[in-house]
Amino acid sequence: MKAVIYEKYGSPEVLQLKDIDKPTTKENEILIKIHSTSVTAGDWRMRKADPFLVRLFNGVFRPKKVKILGFELAGTIEEVGSEITKFKKGDNVFAFCGYKFGAYAEYKVLSINEEVELMPSNFTFEEAAVLPLGTLTALKFLRKAGIKENQNILIYGASGSVGTYAIQLAKYFNTIVTAVCGPTNLDLVKSLGADKVLDYTTQDIYETQEKFDIIFDAVGKISKTNSKKLLNSKGKYVSVSGSAKNKKGDLKFIRDIIEKGKLVPVIDKKYNLNQIREAHSYVEKFHKKGNVVINIT
Structure with missing residues (x-):
């Protein structure tokens, strides 16, 4: 072969x-x-x-x-x-x-x-x-952060593989999503369900007045220390540069979501x-x- x-x-x-x-x-x-x-x-x-x-x-x-x-x-x-x-x-x-x-x-x-x-x-x-890789990675870190309905979530690096899946999974869990990416991808992440979009080349995310329940760094480029400024008192920061575990059967869970038309x-x-x-x-x-x-x- x-x-x-x-x-x-x-x-x-x-x-x-x-x-x-x-x-x-x-x-x-x-x-x-x-x-x-x-x-x-x-x-x-x-x-x-x-x-x-x-x-x-x-x-x-x-x-x-x-x-x-x-x-x-x-x-x-x-x-x-x-x-x-x-x-x-x-x-x-x-x-x-x-x-x-x-x-x-x-x-x-x-x-x-x-x-x-x-x-x-x-x-x-x-x-x-x-x-498999992008969906399972996004799912395990969102679960690690304790994702729940109606939470306010910021996804940094939202236009990459993990980020695009994280937006859709976060919306599947009925959360409010702010997606951060470059200027050429703003329409893309909005089309995937992001409620708000931020262009990191023109907007300093640390100057936003919003507080988030979860910050998910989908590219491993922002620090936990700086992110604390944007988290509410019980908020969680997770990053792909950290570690988390998938559960047996997660790929079947992903397939079921896809067949419901909730993820592409x-x-x-x-x-x-x-x-x-x-x-x-x-x-x-x-x-x-x-x-x-x-x-x-």
Whole structure:
């Protein structure tokens, strides 16, 4: 099968499209023929070893644990292990690979214990492929903050993958959302349901007179200390630079919301697998709106 391999850290040029052995399944695993995946900040940071902690996880001098990137995928089940009853051959699924990565390939093996669900019936492979990482990240941090109906929430970095999903999830929980982004994305975040929008290039968010129940930094760029100025007495600050845990079944929860028509992905650009270097270069510039798709087949 074809896969994008990287065997040293560095620029997008280290990504190499190669032929490798097709994986085989065990009794509790499924083999997925991947149709689409994505490029995320997590992918390029692993490739570049930025921050340095990546090297402690994946090899100090060169990648050892993970050599095929790709956090998320959508595809069709080609083989089903004998212990699997939830899925059958031919099912279309979407999945979160987690820190095992591996979606920059024609095939991926996942166990039944990992985050795999049937695709939303009304979605394409491209749309489904960009759901898992952004939606699960937004959901876990909003839950960590204790999101409740009628709360006043500020989302900083609202036009990225996590931010665009956070707006929609916050509205699903019936909250009042203020979205902060750049001037070219104000209409986008408003179209996703934001009640108010702030342009961080012309407005100092710390000068607003509003107080918030939750501040969610969806890009890891604002400090907890400064954010205290904007929080009410019991308000919570959460950031993607921190940590939080998902619950088992969260991907099914996301699918259910989608099938109710309450959540859609924002797709900025689409590339083929042989354009993976170009896609990484684009995402690394921090200009993407929502998500970037890689089509495998």
